[in-house]
Amino acid sequence: TLVDLNTTQSDGVTILETKTFETTLTPANKIVVGGGTAGLTIARRLAESSLKTSVLVLEAGGSGVGLNVVTIPEKSFSFVGTDIDWGFTIAPQEHAGEYEINLSSGKILGGDSAVNGLVWTRASKAEYDAFETLGSPGWNWDTLYAHMRKAEQLEYPSASLIDEYGYVVDASSLGESGPVSVSFPAYLPIQHKTLVEASVELGHTFNTDAYSGDNAGVYYSLSSQNTVPVRETSEFAYLTPWETHKQLTVFTYATVSKINLDDSSEPKATGVQVIFPDGSEYTASLKSGGEVILSAGVVRTPQLLELSGIGNSSILTPLGIDVKVELPGVGANYEDHTMALLTYQLKDGYLSFDALSYNETLLEEETELYSEGEGWLTFAQAVVNFEPIDVILTADEIEEAKEILSTKPESTPQDQFDILKELILNGTTQVEYLLFNSFSAGDDKESNTSYVSLSITHTHPLSRGSIHINSTSIDDFPVINPNMFEAEWDQWWLAKATAYGRKFFQTQAFQEIVVSEEVYPGSSVSTDDEWLEYVKENLNAGYHSAGTASLLPKESNGVVGANLTVYGTQNLRVVDLSILPMLISAHTQPAAYAIGELAATLITTGSTNC
Numbered sequence: 001t002l003v004d005l006n007t008t009q010s011d012g013v014t015i016l017e018t019k020t021f022e023t024t025l026t027p028a029n030k031i032v033v034g035g036g037t038a039g040l041t042i043a044r045r046l047a048e049s050s051l052k053t054s055v056l057v058l059e060a061g062g063s064g065v066g067l068n069v070v071t072i073p074e075k076s077f078s079f080v081g082t083d084i085d086w087g088f089t090i091a092p093q094e095h096a097g098e099y100e101i102n103l104s105s106g107k108i109l110g111g112d113s114a115v116n117g118l119v120w121t122r123a124s125k126a127e128y129d130a131f132e133t134l135g136s137p138g139w140n141w142d143t144l145y146a147h148m149r150k151a152e153q154l155e156y157p158s159a160s161l162i163d164e165y166g167y168v169v170d171a172s173s174l175g176e177s178g179p180v181s182v183s184f185p186a187y188l189p190i191q192h193k194t195l196v197e198a199s200v201e202l203g204h205t206f207n208t209d210a211y212s213g214d215n216a217g218v219y220y221s222l223s224s225q226n227t228v229p230v231r232e233t234s235e236f237a238y239l240t241p242w243e244t245h246k247q248l249t250v251f252t253y254a255t256v257s258k259i260n261l262d263d264s265s266e267p268k269a270t271g272v273q274v275i276f277p278d279g280s281e282y283t284a285s286l287k288s289g290g291e292v293i294l295s296a297g298v299v300r301t302p303q304l305l306e307l308s309g310i311g312n313s314s315i316l317t318p319l320g321i322d323v324k325v326e327l328p329g330v331g332a333n334y335e336d337h338t339m340a341l342l343t344y345q346l347k348d349g350y351l352s353f354d355a356l357s358y359n360e361t362l363l364e365e366e367t368e369l370y371s372e373g374e375g376w377l378t379f380a381q382a383v384v385n386f387e388p389i390d391v392i393l394t395a396d397e398i399e400e401a402k403e404i405l406s407t408k409p410e411s412t413p414q415d416q417f418d419i420l421k422e423l424i425l426n427g428t429t430q431v432e433y434l435l436f437n438s439f440s441a442g443d444d445k446e447s448n449t450s451y452v453s454l455s456i457t458h459t460h461p462l463s464r465g466s467i468h469i470n471s472t473s474i475d476d477f478p479v480i481n482p483n484m485f486e487a488e489w490d491q492w493w494l495a496k497a498t499a500y501g502r503k504f505f506q507t508q509a510f511q512e513i514v515v516s517e518e519v520y521p522g523s524s525v526s527t528d529d530e531w532l533e534y535v536k537e538n539l540n541a542g543y544h545s546a547g548t549a550s551l552l553p554k555e556s557n558g559v560v561g562a563n564l565t566v567y568g569t570q571n572l573r574v575v576d577l578s579i580l581p582m583l584i585s586a587h588t589q590p591a592a593y594a595i596g597e598l599a600a601t602l603i604t605t606g607s608t609n610c
Ligand SMILES: Cc1cc2nc3c(=O)[nH]c(=O)nc-3n(C[C@H](O)[C@H](O)[C@H](O)COP(=O)(O)OP(=O)(O)OC[C@H]3O[C@@H](n4cnc5c(N)ncnc54)[C@H](O)[C@@H]3O)c2cc1C
Pocket: 033, 034, 035, 036, 037, 038, 039, 058, 059, 060, 061, 077, 103, 104, 105, 106, 107, 108, 109, 110, 111, 112, 113, 115, 116, 117, 118, 119, 120, 121, 254, 255, 256, 257, 295, 296, 297, 298, 300, 474, 543, 544, 545, 575, 576, 577, 578, 587, 588, 589, 590, 592
């Protein structure tokens, strides 16, 4: 059942009056807080399992059914500033320009899977194996690979698409029957094809099998969309059709404000407090033997733990919160990818998505084509390029890198630093180059002109920050501080990788289609110092936040153990990207789905380890 207060009626949806909430909110075996990427994955898997368990999902946003901003691939990122955006911002960063950085996130069923860039990638084996090395038995490549495959279903490209665009994928490295369809778009802009050619011209590897544990090189990346083509969200993939999930009740527009814990020495969750849109507050209770599964995402999960009395007493006590479990790791170990951008203008005769806003006829034609499953609107992304440092740096620069990495940055835990240093120096990819098909950075956007921007993403930052509450209200956002650029390496490497980004546009392939002179930042930036200054003053988040309820031993600032139960509690698990102890050199949604799938396996088999 979907209990939906606020959206228009769609198949299988029951719209209830607020007064009936209380009677519908009957005790459940499992309460899932947050119907996002991982949350809906575990909810569906538990509801259909042999456990015959009743599952209640409480989600603060509404359904994405019928929302163009969700369903149409080209519209990814258009949700920013709308009512399905939580509107988070990163606090001004001490080591970068002191300005707020956008961290938009989906307030909707499906969570970030409903609003993200649709890119579907995997990192290298060693990066997943690192989770086990850090102290969590079974959390390695083999297990996570199996569960990513369980979530996904490759829709193999048609012969005509392969012929037209050269799409390559090794089907044996992808899942065949999971709920999330992944496919290539029916249209590939010439500028993206050019990024492949430019990469090859620069001597980069063209990777024909980037989904089996070696992600280095340029490759055609799949997207979380079906061949209709409609975006896949965890709602569309795991919940619809509703009628098949009898054990599952989903409340939308239901904001959880606290987890209720009893007073035992190892507290037990008894249920959660939930606030409905009219401001009324209810208790959703657990049946005896039940559990609460926290899937509210990297920002809200630590906030809910802290509001419930689980966290660092030095943060909770001054706010008057009764400390139930002293757990300093809550909200710590936070990181996000960091990103810089370069912008170029396309030559006359070449168009990017910018043209959709200045050419009405084009927009009409493309909208018409989309209804036939073709054209520009089917495209969000399809080319990525992940590179290790030795492809980007000169021999002298590699020596300089080693020198910088000889000192551990203050905020990086020693064991993570040891692993990351090894990964950095031994060929694991550390940067991603990806093309945005529009003007995405700069001040001088001319009308009736088409641009592209290259994003340069540092995929293994060393700096660690935190997300903590500074108020006792669920309505106030916690302070989001990834501590970007605290580590000298993080500054130096992003500056070097961004400077290298210019080389793509100097290739013969790109010179055919772009105006030579760079639009942003332009020729005034060319020395090492200028690049450093540029990235510091123009830093973006990669929208791949992780780590605020880390899967680590308790003494290493861990919050959950290998079966995802919160340390010091009996029946409270975290199942979302907050548990990722270290970021991977990949986009993060497949990991979120894998965490949901794996948590379901752990619960249904009663395992304490993977
Ligand atoms: C703009 C953007 C672009 C991205 N692009 C990509 C990409 O192209 N490819 C990729 O792989 N990854 C991408 N990501 C990252 C990826 O989507 C996320 O890492 C992943 O989906 C997070 O999953 P999650 O389950 O941890 O959290 P979410 O999916 O965010 O789920 C959390 C859910 O909890 C709900 N919630 C929060 N607080 C409460 C509360 N108090 N009560 C009730 N419900 C609550 C939220 O509304 C949300 O539905 C992007 C992310 C963003 C934001």
